[in-house]
Amino acid sequence: xxxxxxxxxxxxxxxxxxxxxxxxxxxxxxxxxxxxxxxxxxxxxxxxxxxxxxxxxxxxxxxxxxxxxxxxxxxxxxxxxxxxxxxxxxxxxxxxxxxxxxxxxxxxxxxxxxxxxxxxxxxxxxxxxxxxxxxxxxxxxxx
Numbered sequence: 001x002x003x004x005x006x007x008x009x010x011x012x013x014x015x016x017x018x019x020x021x022x023x024x025x026x027x028x029x030x031x032x033x034x035x036x037x038x039x040x041x042x043x044x045x046x047x048x049x050x051x052x053x054x055x056x057x058x059x060x061x062x063x064x065x066x067x068x069x070x071x072x073x074x075x076x077x078x079x080x081x082x083x084x085x086x087x088x089x090x091x092x093x094x095x096x097x098x099x100x101x102x103x104x105x106x107x108x109x110x111x112x113x114x115x116x117x118x119x120x121x122x123x124x125x126x127x128x129x130x131x132x133x134x135x136x137x138x139x140x141x142x143x
Contacts, residue, residue: 006045011038013121014052015067015137017130020101021058023142024065029104031142032056036109036118049114053121055137056105060097060126074103098124 017034020028034040038050064072072089093098101124109115123132 004043004049006043006050007049008048011043011048015048015055015132015135016052016140017055017057017132017137018140018142019058020056021061023062025062025100025104026111027063028056028142029101029108031140032105032106035140036105036121049117051118051121053132053135053137054123054140055130055132056122056124057128057130059124060099062095062097062101069093074099093111097126106139 018028018032032054036051038052041050041066044050069090070088074087074089074092075084075109077084087095089100102122105122105124106115106119109118123130
């Protein structure tokens with residue numbers, strides 16, 4: 001018996017839409033990361049990008065459990081001395097709601113070139129509309 005190994009030419013990717021309205025941030029991010037890595041497919045190969053494209057809509061209406069809205073801190077650094085900037089999740093949601101979802105998904109992907117390639121296949125939108133109707137995405141239900 002031989003082990004199946006996917007090749008980049010044999011991979012077919014589909015498009016999925018996740019409606020994040022009223023869902024928990026971590027749960028949406030973990031489902032999106034699973035789709036991006038291709039772990040839901042029988043042809044999953046760890047060192048080949050076998051994943052699908054994911055479109056996440058209604059990122060502004062995603063929920064955080066507990067007191068994370070006031071306690072969770074998002075940090076970024078400019079690269080200069082003293083360049084650390086910190087913001088609470090409540091402020092990030094008002095200014096850039098897409099950033100919360102993108103950082104959560106990025107944190108669940110591999111930290112490598114392959115993970116960067118997977119992250120380029122996720123599209124996050126704050127509202128209900130997205131410009132990817134031509135790709136005929138299927139609705140993905142997060143349980």
